[in-house]
Amino acid sequence: MSTPELACETAPVRKPEGLSRIGLIVPSSNTTMETELPELFRRQSEATGHRYTFHSARAGMKNVNKEELLAMVGKAADCAAAVSDADVDAIAYACLVAVMAQGPNAHVDSEAVIAKAAEDNGHPAAVTSSAGALVRTLQEMGVRRIAMVTPYMKPLTQMVREYIEGAGIEVLDAVSLEVADNLAVGCLDPQNLPEIARNLQREGAEAIVLSACVQMPSLPAVQAVEDELGLPVITAATATAYEILKSLDHEPSIPGAGSLLAGAGSKLPTRI
Known part of the structure; x- marks a missing residue:
């Protein structure tokens, strides 16, 4: 008996309505960004009904010193291409000091490198970095x-x-x-x-x-x-969440994480 050939899909698969995919580039030793950001966006989902999923690429880094930070930077483009395979809507480069170690205003070039890598891979996405x-x-x-x-x-x-x-x-x-x-x-x-x-x-x-x-x-x-x-x-995490939401044109509606993310009608506190 012959086995029927599997049909190859040629048309791109559309993401479900009401869902955004967020890509993260994190140091291999990071244990926090993949907990704090999903928790922030869980609260956003509870308030708005929109869903978010997270998809990470990891770059080797154990010790927070200039040598390891600069080595991590060299892996950013490969990580961006890898995470963009998930057809993410936004990518966050989640290592503030790795970018800042490159010198003044380095987030501009770092974000451009990541955006180009995702676009060259056929999956362009909005890009931010925790430093920027x-x-x-x-x-x-x-x-x-x-x-x-x-x-x-x-x-x-x-x-x-x-x-x-x-x-x-x-x-x-x-x-x-x-x-x-x-x-x-x-x-x-x-x-x-x-x-x-x-x-x-x-x-x-x-x-x-x-x-x-x-x-x-x-x-x-x-x-x-x-x-x-x-x-x-x-x-650094709440600012990154804020920029991700902005890039998706989503109004922040996150309680319990400061006035920045509280959304419409919230007021920044005045100094006492």
């Missing part, structure tokens, strides 16, 4: 002065500080938790962040960056710190 999302979101908010928390060693924190200040935003205070191992960064307790934020030098600050790193867990503390200190609180 953080500075652009602060600029869009009209913020000129911030205080921030990072998990990095002090030299890397200084590099991040200079990168943000190169975008026209003064960093009044920057706390370094000095954790070099990226897996250990993902194990930091976000419940410690409110106390750390209280001790920031906030005089004159217009916003707090509670985690200038997508690997440092912060989501459980964002709303609490914003409510207590009366300043807008964002993180």
